Amino acid sequence: MMDKPVTSAAPAPKAGILDIAPYVGGKSKIDGVSEPIKLSSNENALGCSPKAAEAFAEAQAKLFRYPDGHANPLRAAVAAYHGLEPERLIFGNGSDEVFALLNQTYLEAGDNIVTGEHGFLAYRISALACQADVRLAPEPEQRIEIERILDLVDGRTKLVYVSNPANPTGTWNTPEELSELRERLAPDVILVIDEAYAEFVDEPSWESAFDMARGHDNIVVTRTFSKIHGLAGLRVGFGYCPKALIEAMDRIRLPFNINLPAQAAAIAALADQAHIDASKAQVTSWRPRLVQAIRSFGLEVGVSAGNFVLIRFKDGEEAARANEFLMTQGLIVRHVANYGLPNCLRVTVGKDAENEAFLEALSQFAAQACV
Ligand SMILES: Cc1ncc(COP(=O)(O)O)c(C=O)c1O
Incomplete structure (x- = not known):
């Protein structure tokens, strides 16, 4: 049997692996809130069929x-x-x-x-x-x-x-x-x-x-x-x-x-075409309502073709404050700084009551912070 080579080196990943930023998914918990409203991962508000x-x-x-x-x-x-x-x-x-x-x-x-x-x-x-x-x-x-x-x-x-x-x-x-x-x-x-x-x-x-x-x-x-x-x-x-x-x-x-x-x-x-149709209708009916309401709060939001909207704040600091405030209201959205958009929050279209709760909280934030 060959002698084992003596080395003190630990196993090393190949070049570049440790330079990759780990993928961070949408948050799903808020400390102290048992059932937060999760609008952070573009999931289907109606669940599966x-x-x-x-x-x-x-x-x-x-x-x-x-x-x-x-x-x-x-x-x-x-x-x-x-x-x-x-x-x-x-x-x-x-x-x-x-x-x-x-x-x-x-x-x-x-x-x-x-x-x-x-x-x-x-x-x-x-x-x-x-x-x-x-x-x-x-x-x-x-x-x-x-x-x-x-x-x-x-x-x-x-x-x-x-x-x-x-x-x-x-x-x-x-x-x-x-x-x-x-x-x-x-x-x-x-x-x-x-x-x-x-x-x-x-x-x-x-x-x-x-x-x-x-x-x-x-x-x-x-x-x-x-x-x-x-x-x-x-x-x-x-x-x-x-x-x-x-x-x-x-x-x-x-x-x-x-x-x-x-x-x-x-x-x-x-x-289950009925579920597919209902899932699409939930998004296509709420998406323009969300956009219109968010604009009425004095915030900028783009037209979106997905099951989410992207809200643009004045700067990254204001987006971070909005994100924190929404969390205090039990709402999880996504701050998309890691997509090169530090001033933006992405919000998934949710169930009716979730969207209403989101708009209520955002209007409170906008009233205090943005005007
Ligand atoms: C643009 C885009 N492509 C692909 C996916 C990933 O989908 P899957 O869950 O099938 O891996 C996502 C999920 O968020 C996405 O936003």
Whole structure:
């Protein structure tokens, strides 16, 4: 037997890992408040479909079985619901995992991804773990600008991420803008269009990129069951991708990445159109009311296509004070400083009483602080 080398070094993560800022999710507790109103994670105010909850409970009897490693019944249900080819779908433990699979499959050290400066953090974390660079394109109007994205693309760019609509800004890009972006990217650069909030959009100038993706070999469109379907806790998302990309990603995808109760609940959720419609209506009826009320308090709020609104305060200090004040009233919203927006709070559309409580508290803050 060889002698063990004598060393005092502790295990060290590879270069760059400890430079990655840990992801911080929306808060869910306030000290001393037993049931805070949580409007911080863009979850579905109405929860999941009762049919999905039932399917989840029924799955108990099968917990000793491995799940279907290709999620075939779920694949068939998603394909039928959205009119997509089943073989062009890849499922992830949340759409987060689809981003991680794309990054792990296509990025080498020294490559780069390009996204907007306020882009969703999940794109960046796994790219950095691949020792790739993350290039952030300015969003002067808090909206992705195609020209600014293209300015940063070079020969080492492997992926461009655009969320449409975007979190946390709530802004969106038109189909014409996305077609132009695709046309001006080299064919070996993957354009990922993240449509996590697609179902809440009510804007005639927005369109899903599924059809654009069908005709091209370098477009991925992602969707999630965490938002409209209210299944954030179960972690199911998917990508609609060219087959060659799926074949590559499938080499490294964990074989049973979508667990059995999650598959059952997701299938049931898709079959409950009444719940999907009610979830959308909750957002589309409240979103303009929230915007109008917030503006009437003298605060600035952008038009949003997602299930949330973004409020802009005078500066970061005022946003932090508003956040603290709302917490004293039992309300948790999200201060989005880590998205490069220190003067903003993002608020998810909640249930009726939650939205009313939020508006009441914000009006009190605005009356004391902003005028
Ligand atoms: C823009 C965007 N994309 C993707 C996701 C992640 O979804 P999932 O829960 O499917 O990982 C979120 C979640 O907040 C999001 O805001």
